[in-house]
Amino acid sequence: MSGTTARRTRGLQTGPRSTQVIENVRAATLAELARAGFGGLTIEGVARAAGVNRTTIYRRWPTKAALLAAVVEPLLEQYDHDPRTGSVRGDVLAIMLMIRDNAARPEGRALVEAVRAGGTGELGDLLAVVTSRAMAPFRRAGVSDLIAHLAFAGVVMWDQTHDGPPGDSDCAGMLDALMPVSGGV
Template identity: 80%
Template sequence: MTQAARRTLGLQHGPRSAQVIENVRAATLTELARAGFAGLTIDGVAKAAGVNRTTIYRRWPSKAALLAAVVEPLLADYDNDPATGSLRGDVLALMTMIRDNAARPEGRALVDAVKAGGTGELGDLVATVTERALASFRRAGASPLVAHLAFSGVVMWDQTHDGPPADEDCAAMLDTLL
């Protein structure tokens, strides 16, 4: 006797689904803070979120996809233009937004994952983050070179300094670029 294939409805939408997504996002952040990207497991996230592994795999087929879901709210920030009325004001607002996003738990998780050598697995995500951020600079009217240098200056600042750039540091970098 053969058993009939199990029929599912696929991805669900609605309040319960939204709650599951938020629980998984929160659990992923918790697990990233505890174990880092290298130690992140789907099993660990599922247990922390109180869901089955298949619930996670149905939506996010890899650790990189989980991290992408976690950082999406940060990326959404880059879709909103500052519109301060000047190129300098817009670029400065974007630079401080990048700095502030990197300090949020989601941003720290991404930075830590990349620093820990996850660039191979996270290559597409890093490219997406970079492109969405650079697009916001271009929409503000910055040249591609100014956009790249402003973005990189903020992202790389803590490699040679003790912490993220202060507002004055962002302004000084920008004034040098402009």
């Protein structure tokens, strides 16, 4: 080196300012997704909207998919906790309602829209994580993977053929079709 030294950073920072930066970037990412969609999302646009340098973003989230993962993480954390209603049917219905509510939130809509826009290649790893975490409470409730996947898809895809997300009675009707009540159960 000719008299200059390489700039050294301290890596990922923690603390109140770092927490604020993370929240600003998450909010900016969500706003940019709403404005431009996943295809139009850029690290530069998020950095500008969040009031941070691009390197601040690249240090934590090197890809657009990583930014989207940060946005949806609070939704995914909900799947780490079981409803514990006292019955398998009650648990499955509660999980379906949680999925519905998550899919209707801005973060959930952003993920669904990114997938619908053809971002599955770039989002493959994130989709695998989302699917795994959303299926986990079904598995812990003791239902088959088939019922879990049909319940998940039925709730998430409902608005494709209806005027909005499924209501409570719609979710209950799907559950009745998937797990008919019999005299012994």
